Amino acid sequence: MEVVRNITQDTVWVGGGDVRLALFENMFPLENGVSYNSFLISDEKTALVDTVDESVGRRFIENIKASLNGRSLDYLIINHMEPDHCANIEEICRLFPKVQIVGNKKTFQMIQQFYDMDISGRTLEVKDGDSLSLGTHTLRFIFAPMVHWPEVMFTYDDYDKILFSADAFGTFGGYTGNLFSDEVDYEEVYFNEARRYYTNIVGKYGVQVQAALKKMSAMDIRMICPLHGPILRGDGMQRILDKYALWSSYQPEERGVLLTYASMYGNTENAVQLLANLLAQNGVKNIRVYDVSKTHFSTIVADAFRFSHLVFASPTYNLRLYSAMENVIGDLAALNFQNREVSVIGNGSWAPAAGKIMVNKLSEMKDMRFIGEALEIKSALKKDQYPEMENLAKAISASVLCADENRV
Template sequence: MYCVRAITNDVYWVGANDHRLHLFENIHPIPRGVSYNAYVLLDKATVLFDTVDWSVCRQFLENVEHVLNGRDLDYLVINHMEPDHCASMEEIILRYPKVKIISTEKSFMLMRQFGFRIDNQDLIEVKEGDTQCFGKHTVTYVAAPMVHWPEAMVTLDLTDGILFSADAFGSFIALDGRLFADEVNFDRDWIDEARRYYTNIVGKYGPHVQHLLGKAATVLDKIKYICPLHGPVWRSDFPYLLDKYTHWSTYDPEEKGVLIVYASMYGNTESAAQILASRLCEKGITNIRVCDVSNTHVSELISETFKYSHLVLASVTYNLGIYPVMLDFLEHMKALHVQKRTVAIIENGSWAVKSGDLMQKFMDDNLQDMTILNERVSMASALHEDKQQEMEQLAQALADSLQNLEQS
């Protein structure tokens, strides 16, 4: 049976939710599920904007059939052809063989590369600034390369002010009936998963997102709805959403606070991390998150790194190197272009204390615009009373840095 929701009198959500998938892109845990969004426009012509992942294809097809209500499908607009959105397009072609496909040159190239059989269809190649009229609705196409694939575009319905935004403004979490962002407490229940989605999927491409935001700013007064391919539809509170995306895409910290990430084999480095957290709280610094790098998924660590202004790396030395899961976290920071953070270091080792120098060298060599505090806690096996002063100096340096950030 169908499961659809109306966005306007002419536009319907025909996507589906997935609670069975454990790993998005086979790497990111999604314990609260994910939605795959697609939209149908009913006008003089009928238009489907994107499709869905194969896992929810049956529900999607029932939704499209219901909304069309016996009409044929005239156009299929593919804004982003990654398989979690394009996998069902051949099923659409089988059911609506006269459908014309609208997309970019690179998108058609990638469709063929994935083996999608499209060459018996009418293919309409569009580029930046092209417009098309479907009846009373006129749309314009806006190139969005590397947000987050090179073929991506977004489509703006100039009539009703609907931005079909592809993967931009998306989020993890299944919709479960609540289509609009104002139907949930987004800042309480969704923002962490929206940040984790952005930072791990799109985070590397901040300059490209900024370029798209610049284009959107010129037509912001025309946008009344933002319809992404994952997560809720936005119809209000655009400044809130754009402020988050501006912070994330410029790598500016979202909040003033401290993320403490530790790697501990026998609990001694963990103890040092907890002592530092207590010292910071005593100094009035309470916006703190403490994470064990061994049992916190790296996608969450990356999300929290984008959130907080200050980062503490506390790691044991392992085989004269950085503890493997801490090194993996650093490699992810490098891959996703984390920058503009203030970093403090706690190092540990029993027969060779090397991790601090190695972590600092990694950041110096691979990360941009990172401020590494001179104060460091260096411990041999466990934290002893003689390290009280080092811990106090580190806590004070972090507190002073945060205070200077507030005053700037």
């Protein structure tokens, strides 16, 4: 049976949730699944805004049929061509042979790349800023290229003041029935996952997100409908917009230290635990310690975007970095991550190289400022290196606790 809900008088949520999915994009662990949002606007004309993943396709079709209540579908608007949202395009076209597919030039190219369907004669190509009237509702299309794919556009309903925002402002986390951000404790249930979603999926495209935010600032938006997770409105919407402004400009949310280490025999770990201990004794409150072999890189990436100070510690492995550490630092670089205070601890037993490699990799990222001297451990930390560690802890603590809060 259909599971649908009106979000305004004329617009119905017809999406679905997949709680069974273990890995989003076959890569990002999901504790509680993910939802796929889709919306049906019924006016003089009917329009469906995006479709869903194939995992919830059957329910989705049931939802649409019930919500159309015998009417036909006039328009299918495609804001994003990633398969978790467009797996049902063919089926929709089969069910509603007269439907017009609304998208931009890149949308249609991608439909042809992903699917073997004939879309000739059934496309309505829009340009940035174009409008489409459904009767009372006029839809405006606002291009948001590379947030996070090239064809991405937002659709704005100027009657209800709703922005359908593709993957922007979405989050991991399954369907809970509570469809709106102010119906749940968004902070408790979703916020960390919204950060992990943004930073890992969209994080690279800060410049493009800033451009989209700029366009949005001139608009009257009462609700944001992302393709995943709760619909945002009220204070919750503003809070996410504020966070997007920080994340997209690579500014930390708060002062604190994220210590990420690799360790085979526990000696690098021991050094990091000593450093964390000294930081805490110096009065640093926000400390996170992650073992790269234990904590998924997506969580480390999310907290790297969150905190002001980062420490990386790794043993040398065949003259390179321990590979999980290489991955994490490589991922941050690939995400265009920048503008942090960083420190490094290297370890090696006969030809230590990890410290230098990490310093080089971090130096290649934009606006990375090194705090304290890079510490070099020869197999295990010894008492005679304690002053060096103390100095490193002092330098990091002083930088974290410095009075100039404007630097966050």
